[in-house]
Amino acid sequence: MGEIYSCHRDLIKRLHVLNADKYAAKALQELPFCSSSEIRNEWNFTCKVQCPDPHFATAVTKLQPKFQITCDTLLDTDESPEVSEVPMFNFTDQCFRDELYKLCSDDEPVPNIVHYVFFGIYELTFFHFLSIWSTHIIQKPCAILIHGNTLVSGPLWDRLVKAATNLIRVRRAPPSDIFGNTIHLIEHKADVARLEAVRDFGGIYMDSDEILLRPLDPLRKYDFTLSHAYDYNLSNGLIMSSRNASFVNIWYSEYGTYDGEVWGHHSTIVPFELSQKHPHLIHVENKTFVNPDFEHVDLIFEENFDWRNNYAIHLFIRKYELEHNFTDIRHLNTTMGSVARHVLYGCKDICSD
Template sequence: MPEKTNLSEHAQPRINCQTMQPVMELENVTGMEPVQVFSENSECLQTFVKENCHDKELVPNLVHYIWFSKREMNFYQFLSFLSASRFLDPCLILVHGDHLPFGTYWKYLLKLVPNIMHVQKSPPEDIFGKPFGYIEHKADIARIQALQRFGGIYIDTDEIILRSLDPLRKYPVTLSRAVDYNLSNGLILAERNATFLNIWYSQYKTYDKSQWGYHSTIVPYQLSKRYPDLIHVENKTFVRPSWQQLPLLFEKNFDWSKNYGIHLYIRFYKFTHDFNDIKYLNTTIGSVARHVLYRSKELCEK
């Protein structure tokens, strides 16, 4: 695993909601302490974010993940969280969901990244009275809701951050094309209660569960053409290669030096890797993992 000494002792941050204004306090702990939990509508958390996670930019340096159902964290999800911590240095990482991850990678992540908090949220069952068809559609709407409430940076659990997103935090909303006719929702930057988000959310009045990615990717693309002043669009720098170019991820070496992030599309990948064999994997996934774990994309010598 990446270098980390004295893992049994570490400082764990807690937001103290008992003071007049919520403040972060560091608590020295041994072993693993539970992640601090907030309700979805916690005024304490919202106040803390407003006072501590904002700077001169429109988008606060605050990271959001959605995690519905009880699932063990895998190697690639670990990479995503670690990349967000290392390259964004966020104020907090908020995990919105009904459960937290579990397993070896999750326990190790908490010792490397102490500023993770849990926002308790049940998967939404319907939108404008229309029942959701897939858990992915529930996560689609949950990410918009999180950004409406807090603002910040939403990241999919198989999206890897490759460098700072600070140059993009000046825009009220940023999305990137995955292909020429859509905008990917796997990485979203938005100010709190952004007008574009509100319009996008309202379009779910026509939600149809038989349409897999229409409201999550096609609708924001269409809205970006109608309201170009409300959104900044990146040209494939969040998701290049796309799902149409999977061999570039899984079999070859793609030059991702101009990317802000990369989507691994792990649901289409049949191999499982770990901290050891990833050192010798001569593919894009291998170089990205080494970049996050060891700060170098170069292959190791056996």
């Protein structure tokens, strides 16, 4: 019975996608072309534009590493020669940490290094690509570190490594415990791993469905930054931290009372409570990293939200049923569509073809 229900559900989903595509194609034909003023101010998307080529279409097509880390602890992989040119180091490699920090440090407390944590992910999805590409093209980081226990691959990974020359793989296993407390949920393992990443390297942590919309450089002057998702919590989907920041160390130490049965407490409620106790150690943004929030995903999936005041947006892909690609996203008349076009084409408006 479960298999029948699953097949029936998948069939309905496919029919929904086909009907949506037909409706979108008809609606696209009926849209007029935008004037320049409409392109600037339009958030209901009642007109269309001629979109430029995607950024990555004109990006470098040969791997040319931005810098050379001189440590002799570079790890070998069994991948194809092209993809294996993405360097890989162990998370605990002190030489790698020191070399990277030296190469990527500037006058700001938070180094321009971006971190992702990919546990159990083998193939890069469209939304993974969109997130990483948004940081690459908008933040222009010195390095993008992919922390994980698997070798991510696939067509989109191949496309990414051809265009982004600052990728580094960081091999690490999901943490199994913290301060003697066993961690069972993979989400909680990732919560701990992201704190360890920004604590030990410094930089910017991004969830794999967090999309950057404008540069974070104005916030790199603070030792530590989080944003509200709700008034009573702070989101950990985007974290900015100097290396060994006081706030991240205090937050990490609070995991001594970690209870795996309580969802989200140490990842969102604890940092909010700590921000009330230690306001001098943290800069708090008012929902500029997460807006709309988890309870209003319809504004992302079904409507058009004006995100011009956001630094970033969380797409909450785990609640989204549809798949997208570089073609259909050009005509998607939702916040999801405008965000993807902004990242891929530098133009949020609906494409004419």
